Amino acid sequence: MDDQKKRQLVEELAGKLRTAKAAYLADYRGLTVEQVNDLRGKLRATGAEYRVVKNTLLRIAAKDTGFECLDAQLAGPTAITIVQDDPVAPAKVLSDYAKGSKVFELRSGALDGKLLSTDDIQALSELPSREVLLARVLGSINAPVSNFVGVLAAIPRSFVQVLAAIQDKKAA
Template sequence: MTREEKAVIIDELSQKFASTPYFYITNATGMTVSEVNQLRSLCFERGVEYRVVKNTLIKKALETLDTDYTSFDEVLKGFSGVMFHPESGKVPAQLIKDFKKKSGSDKLKFKGASVDTALFVGESQLDVLISLKSKQELIGEVIGLLQSPAKNVIGALTSGGQNLAGILKTLSEKED
């Protein structure tokens, strides 16, 4: 690979890292061709972009960004693949877990992830990432919490109105 080709890849990766708030670095050493094809198919189904890139190119691309990714230095060893998802930090984590369960092997290893510039390093962080809520889920919960008191007040007022009407009707019928 020439220097110009490397520069192009570094530039592309830099733009991808800057524009995608959620990316994962994985290790797929020892996977068979059919397992890699399964992984790529699963990535396509879930809207995850998967690329295998040299560690030095990933490192140089990360160095161009404002965020400090020096804790990824230990992660960028061996075989590395990068997973990008534009909307959720949870989708790639769930994909890795599902792939391990489906394939019955631990060949796909989670090395690290950046979720809205928060860094997660090590296989033990995978369950933490799966439990993260997306921005849309959090907004939905906040809206639900904000709407709940208003719904309770409206419900009380409408049921109270029906009760009051029922009481008045009963009283008017008794006077007859």
């Protein structure tokens, strides 16, 4: 790769890292092209980008971003997953893939400028998705209103039941 292409790659990576919310590093040695493409497709579906990058280029691109903390983790063949949106969904995909593969290994990650260990990534992957959390919040907000409507509906229902009981008593 000539210097011009390296500069372009570093600028592109730096731009993506400046706007990224999270990044995960993995050791991909031993994966076949088909497996890498499968993983890429799964990550692309979550809005993340999976790339194999030289450590020196990634180190230069990560300068002055929230991902400088990954510098010490850049050793050996490195694949980086850059996450622009929800960091939970790609963490789930990577964790599941690492569990199912003997050769793919999550190394570390960064979220909002903080270094994540593999245990942290695993814990992050066990969180519910953003949509589920939003649904839970909306359910919690909606619960008092629903309960109040139920209480208001119970008053006429009770009154009708009392009238029905009186009617049954008079009929008997």
